[in-house]
Amino acid sequence: MTTSDLTSSPIPVRGGAPRSLGSSVIAFTRQTWAGLRVLLGLTVILGIGYPLAVTGLGQLAFPWQANGSLLAADGSHVTSAAGSAHGPAIGSALIGQGFSGPTWFHSRPSAAGNGYDTLASGGSNLGPTNPTLLKSVQERRAQVAAEDGVAPGAVPPDAVTASASGLDPDISPAYAREQVARVAAARGIPVARVAALVEQHVQGRTFGLLGEPRVDVLALNLALTTMAP
Amino acid sequence: MSTPWIAVAQILVLVVALAAVHVPLGGYMARVFTSTRHLRVERAGYRALRVDPDADQRWSMYLMSVLGFSLVSVLLLYGLERLQSHLPLSIGAPAMDPAGAWNTAVSFVTNTNWQWYSGETAAGHLLQMAGFAVQNFLSAAVGIAVVVALIRGLARSGADGRVGNFWSDLVRTVVRILLPLSVVVAVVLIAMGVIQNLSAHTEITTLAGGSQHVLGGPVASQEAIKEIGTNGGGFFNANSAHPFENPTPLSDLLEIFLLLAIPFSLPRTFGIMVGDRRQGWAIAGVMGALWAGAVGLLTWAELAGPGVVPAAAGAAMEGKETRFGTAASALFAASTTSTSTGAVNSMHDSLTAAGGGVAIFNMQLGEISPGGVGSGLYGMLVLVIVAVFIAGLMVGRTPEYLGKKIGRQEITLVALYVLTTPAIVLTGTAVAIATHAGQAGILNPGTHGLSEVLYAFTSAGNNNGSAFAGLTVSTPFYDTLLGLAMLLGRFVPMALVLALAGRFATQKTVPPSAGTLPTHRPLFAGLLIAVALVVVGLTYIPVLALGPIAEALS
Numbered sequence: 058m059t060t061s062d063l064t065s066s067p068i069p070v071r072g073g074a075p076r077s078l079g080s081s082v083i084a085f086t087r088q089t090w091a092g093l094r095v096l097l098g099l100t101v102i103l104g105i106g107y108p109l110a111v112t113g114l115g116q117l118a119f120p121w122q123a124n125g126s127l128l129a130a131d132g133s134h135v136t137s138a139a140g141s142a143h144g145p146a147i148g149s150a151l152i153g154q155g156f157s158g159p160t161w162f163h164s165r166p167s168a169a170g171n172g173y174d175t176l177a178s179g180g181s182n183l184g185p186t187n188p189t190l191l192k193s194v195q196e197r198r199a200q201v202a203a204e205d206g207v208a209p210g211a212v213p214p215d216a217v218t219a220s221a222s223g224l225d226p227d228i229s230p231a232y233a234r235e236q237v238a239r240v241a242a243a244r245g246i247p248v249a250r251v252a253a254l255v256e257q258h259v260q261g262r263t264f265g266l267l268g269e270p271r272v273d274v275l276a277l278n279l280a281l282t283t284m285a286p
Numbered sequence: 287m288s289t290p291w292i293a294v295a296q297i298l299v300l301v302v303a304l305a306a307v308h309v310p311l312g313g314y315m316a317r318v319f320t321s322t323r324h325l326r327v328e329r330a331g332y333r334a335l336r337v338d339p340d341a342d343q344r345w346s347m348y349l350m351s352v353l354g355f356s357l358v359s360v361l362l363l364y365g366l367e368r369l370q371s372h373l374p375l376s377i378g379a380p381a382m383d384p385a386g387a388w389n390t391a392v393s394f395v396t397n398t399n400w401q402w403y404s405g406e407t408a409a410g411h412l413l414q415m416a417g418f419a420v421q422n423f424l425s426a427a428v429g430i431a432v433v434v435a436l437i438r439g440l441a442r443s444g445a446d447g448r449v450g451n452f453w454s455d456l457v458r459t460v461v462r463i464l465l466p467l468s469v470v471v472a473v474v475l476i477a478m479g480v481i482q483n484l485s486a487h488t489e490i491t492t493l494a495g496g497s498q499h500v501l502g503g504p505v506a507s508q509e510a511i512k513e514i515g516t517n518g519g520g521f522f523n524a525n526s527a528h529p530f531e532n533p534t535p536l537s538d539l540l541e542i543f544l545l546l547a548i549p550f551s552l553p554r555t556f557g558i559m560v561g562d563r564r565q566g567w568a569i570a571g572v573m574g575a576l577w578a579g580a581v582g583l584l585t586w587a588e589l590a591g592p593g594v595v596p597a598a599a600g601a602a603m604e605g606k607e608t609r610f611g612t613a614a615s616a617l618f619a620a621s622t623t624s625t626s627t628g629a630v631n632s633m634h635d636s637l638t639a640a641g642g643g644v645a646i647f648n649m650q651l652g653e654i655s656p657g658g659v660g661s662g663l664y665g666m667l668v669l670v671i672v673a674v675f676i677a678g679l680m681v682g683r684t685p686e687y688l689g690k691k692i693g694r695q696e697i698t699l700v701a702l703y704v705l706t707t708p709a710i711v712l713t714g715t716a717v718a719i720a721t722h723a724g725q726a727g728i729l730n731p732g733t734h735g736l737s738e739v740l741y742a743f744t745s746a747g748n749n750n751g752s753a754f755a756g757l758t759v760s761t762p763f764y765d766t767l768l769g770l771a772m773l774l775g776r777f778v779p780m781a782l783v784l785a786l787a788g789r790f791a792t793q794k795t796v797p798p799s800a801g802t803l804p805t806h807r808p809l810f811a812g813l814l815i816a817v818a819l820v821v822v823g824l825t826y827i828p829v830l831a832l833g834p835i836a837e838a839l840s
Contacts, residue, residue: 084347089354094335095453096358096424099460103423104416107465111472111507115482118473123482125500125530130493138488138500147493149500151479151529154492161494165608169524175499176406176487178524180605180633182756184642184734185593186837194598214601215608221527221615221632227608266295268535269288269611278493 169223312554345788426515626658628751
């Protein structure tokens, strides 16, 4: 029985097992060359063919999602950063943005670069007993409470903690509701209208059981600009 | 943030989905590896590449194929990383430095996918596609091939150490299992919001007038195989916490499901191939029990949120995404460290002390609950032999498993397997803690700092790839040492497993007698769980006591 592993192999190795160091080296070299050929062949299929085919399918079937779920300033879907007749893209429906000042709903603290830097996604990586993080949490709580005119105890957890990606698009419904009075006052619109807008933007759990209820901050702020530019 | 009821509901949905898929997928994989026919496209490939897919290799030749293939894989990936700035679609990413390139090449070839770099700026699209994603497929296929060789060894009788053909196992795994699944999953992920394009990152003006880059890249095609192949290397730094890798709670559950699907189906493949499905059920049951225990503990820890920071914040939400909350983050963390995936949807460094401890313990179990694709099952089968051996000592009979006697040489190979990874992990941790270069990387003070280093070497030695990412590892010290840990942690156990496969294949199968220990009953499953926990416990409890346990009690 021939047990060499390559049809092209000129030296059949009896029993398929190397019997000496010399034949081991020959066998290993031959396997390595075969490995290189297989690797190059599979790289073309898996590394070029497969991703390009999926790109084609994605661009054809789901062009908006495949290009980043981009939005123009009027909330319409666009498929490139340059935008469309509705104007250039102002962001992605999936990626959080930094908002500051009283007129906006604020996103969570972000550890991505200087905040919501998509070129530097990531969390703080500070541990559960880290004194630096403890101090940050306490400072954020005091600051958010002062800005929003609520008791420190009313500030929800997501308002004082940095997300995993640093690009979290969402805040908890509790944090959105907690900001309503401040935003309404700053924009000069009735609190009830802003509160109703927040409730419209509360997304429940998927199928009632997956994930957590949340409010997309960019979508909420976009709606706010349409309501009271 | 999450309620216990929601946590349990999500876990149940996942369990039902896995239970449903493991029958057809496990059966399909058994057919793939026992079929004598090649597909036409496979046959054409073998001919073009001048590879004989029908030679029945002895274990030593099979091992040489594995090592030769992995060697050229490391070299090609290293070359791509060093030259990427000259390649098309590099989107301005510079060449990796030699130590970093070594680390990353080893990382992806060993199915670890440890990442010292941030993908969004350090890796161009071509490197991601033709380098990283290719190894996501191939390292997974190598793991599956090796366990198939071990299964054949157990199933065959008097076969002169012959365990099958590596090239055929590799190509079939890719062509018939991983690639078709990946295409379907990638398109589903795009529909959910994962991007798939070849654009560079483009600057835009945000709603509030700031500046932000819209990211581009072939992400979905990589994300699919990243989970299916239990690889875990993120396209972006934030990995599966990034909204472009994991946009919704549904995509999150899908990703957890995918990284568990093949590892939980392989025991059925095993049962079918050795001709006794009950053996597969017993192993799947043990894997499931260990996984459920880890999920339960980690979920409890993150929902309860012990520790000064979670207490001050009101919940353990540091390093977690709002859409996932604490429950789905805990489920992901437990599952990714139970397999060799290492993808993360939350930052593990910010898990509660107890939660982070469970993640470390999961990996230290040797990733057998259910473990990486292929590696999880062979790791578990090694522990099965330990359990059989111990049971044999208790009743005073020659231990045997599936009709194969566990003699001196078999148990020597098994003992070496069990000792290899702890030796790598503990030596590496000790070296890092004892040197300035190692200490310099630590971010968090006190006991948590030790946990960061322990996590890094545990992750590398077990080919997981997740991290307590506060540790700065983009230094020549960590790049080199962790690269070595990944390499040894992958190929030394594989060599031992293949040697074991060869010995089993050579042995004649003896029919079961009245004195044979049944290895499919709950009694044996209980013994197996105890062996897994005791072996790890005795090895790692001292260092765990100094790290996560001390932090949890502080």
